[in-house]
Amino acid sequence: MRLIVARCEVRYSGRLSAVLPEALRLLVIKADGSVMVHSDAGGYKPENWMSAPTVIEESDGTIEVRKVGGEERLSIRLAEVASDVTHDMGEAAGLQKDGVERHLQELLAEAPHWCGEGFRLVRREWPTDIGPVDLMCRDREDCFVAVEIKRIGTIQAVEQLTRYLERIRLEPGMRDCRGVLAAQVVKPQARVLAESRGIECVEVDLAVLRGEREPELTLFDAA
Amino acid sequence: MRLIVARCEVRYSGRLSAVLPEALRLLVIKADGSVMVHSDAGGYKPENWMSAPTVIEESDGTIEVRKVGGEERLSIRLAEVASDVTHDMGEAAGLQKDGVERHLQELLAEAPHWCGEGFRLVRREWPTDIGPVDLMCRDREDCFVAVEIKRIGTIQAVEQLTRYLERIRLEPGMRDCRGVLAAQVVKPQARVLAESRGIECVEVDLAVLRGEREPELTLFDAA
DNA sequence: ACTTAGATTTCGCCG
DNA sequence: CGGCGAAGTCTAAGT
Missing domain, CATH: 3.40.1350.10 (Trna Endonuclease; Chain: A, domain 1)
Incomplete structure (x- = not known):
């Protein structure tokens, strides 16, 4: 499980289109490939997310998450990373x-x-x-x-x-x-x-x- | 926002009763008092949670979350803490x-x-x-x-x-x-x-x- | 695999 | 505040 705290902008396109303006958020990338974007308030539901199965590509300052066998796409532009740790959860x-x-x-x-x-x-x-x-x-x-x-x-x-x-x-x-x-x-x-x-x-x-x-x-x- | 990775047992009682046996999980405590318990798989929905408003009490190895003005209760017994960090997200x-x-x-x-x-x-x-x-x-x-x-x-x-x-x-x-x-x-x-x-x-x-x-x-x- | 019903549904609007 | 309907609903169970 990878936990990233970063100022970031998030764009989702798929079943609908949505943009989250640049702000400090928590990104959770689970071992099964699911991704969640959480703000520091408003429990339970992520601001944005993609469930498994996914393909995750990372390149200089951006994380691209695509749904396997689907049109959905989650684009995360990292502006400033405050923390980035990975935990092996067994x-x-x-x-x-x-x-x-x-x-x-x-x-x-x-x-x-x-x-x-x-x-x-x-x-x-x-x-x-x-x-x-x-x-x-x-x-x-x-x-x-x-x-x-x-x-x-x-x-x-x-x-x-x-x-x-x-x-x-x-x-x-x-x-x-x-x-x-x-x-x-x-x-x-x-x-x-x-x-x-x-x-x-x-x-x-x-x-x-x-x-x-x-x-x-x-x-x-x-x- | 506080992020805890720990082996823990979680009990919820309120609208129903539920027990999560001891396992390695991610605990997220947001600034507004909402709490989420996530495993390393199965995106979107937490294994357990409590939404704001809450009162959170912590004492030696346990975190008690109670709903303000309600009967709901989330008890987390920490067996082994792998990581415990707090991020000021503004x-x-x-x-x-x-x-x-x-x-x-x-x-x-x-x-x-x-x-x-x-x-x-x-x-x-x-x-x-x-x-x-x-x-x-x-x-x-x-x-x-x-x-x-x-x-x-x-x-x-x-x-x-x-x-x-x-x-x-x-x-x-x-x-x-x-x-x-x-x-x-x-x-x-x-x-x-x-x-x-x-x-x-x-x-x-x-x-x-x-x-x-x-x-x-x-x-x-x-x- | 598709469909249906339940959810600690959550979330938002309307009276 | 209660009721009603939608949600990127999600999730589990039945067919």
Whole structure:
């Protein structure tokens, strides 16, 4: 993340045309390419901005931001730079997970037995060459279990976990790795697809995970 | 404007309850008291925020933001501060101002005679104990004139200027301070109220101020 | 990918 | 001050 405090003039053209006269402002360039222009008042909404995906070009005193595959353009003319710093905010930034999903992942990482009896955590964000799977656990028989966590378990989630399992099972010693989809709600169609592929579905209750409420037997737990 | 890059946990309660688990984020505290919490991805919208007016309290590792006259509360627990810098972005930033209003103030500060013949600028953002008045000028007779600038001159603007004048006239040597409401458009009811309180109204034309167009006599200028 | 509905919507105007 | 409608709406969810 790059933070620039500068006297600057900003021009936007695209869905409309707008000019911000030269003034002292904060420019934020995020790791994903999104750009915000903020003044020192009037919270929340930037004076101007462009969301990802963008191409950013910088040359002597100007920053040009163009939308990938679009006509939009943000031109920033820097008149006087008061500060220009870049912060590495870690590899986790690029992906950006839903707050709830992330929270779920944390809670389940702390108490993986909610994903299956006797489960123990091996690691969070187990890497594969097509992206990290949320949790890698071992079950009671010491068998590996890849756990994909979603707020809502959809067909896409099953497909995603399937792709991970394909890769993981190529690794030595992981040929029998199982798969579990953990979600607050699992859609019926996702459940059908998952079962046909030998993937287990587990519905988790946030209140129970937090220890605020006792677990109850649901229709599916009883099955 | 204060920029903090820190690993932090953020809790909001008010219109809803939300928790952001500990992560590296950018905190922006603007001069008007508005606060934004941004991650390194996903432009435009902050992960969490509170708009002005707020009261901000800071004590060992935590920042508490409360909405003035409301139940909303933003609690930030700082786990590890990577950077914490404050930029003075000019005294004009203090209150939230519309971009147009700000621009108007800049132009009128440069050419205060548009607020009244013979006016000379004493200073912008003249401080009072209830907030700064936009411009303090002297007229041809060297009498002080407090100028409130608005995009649209409303009853509220007249009330605001009235409150300022009450305070200003208590100061030594300013007992006869006059008041002028300068706006692009002055609402008829605001005009009536202003006149009843001896406050002058002036309609200003942005194009004229910029020197792009010659001034024209309007109905009210002629009065 | 397109469409629709919700948002701590925000923001501005009008009665 | 409350209601209504637009926004470069944005964002998530459903189809």
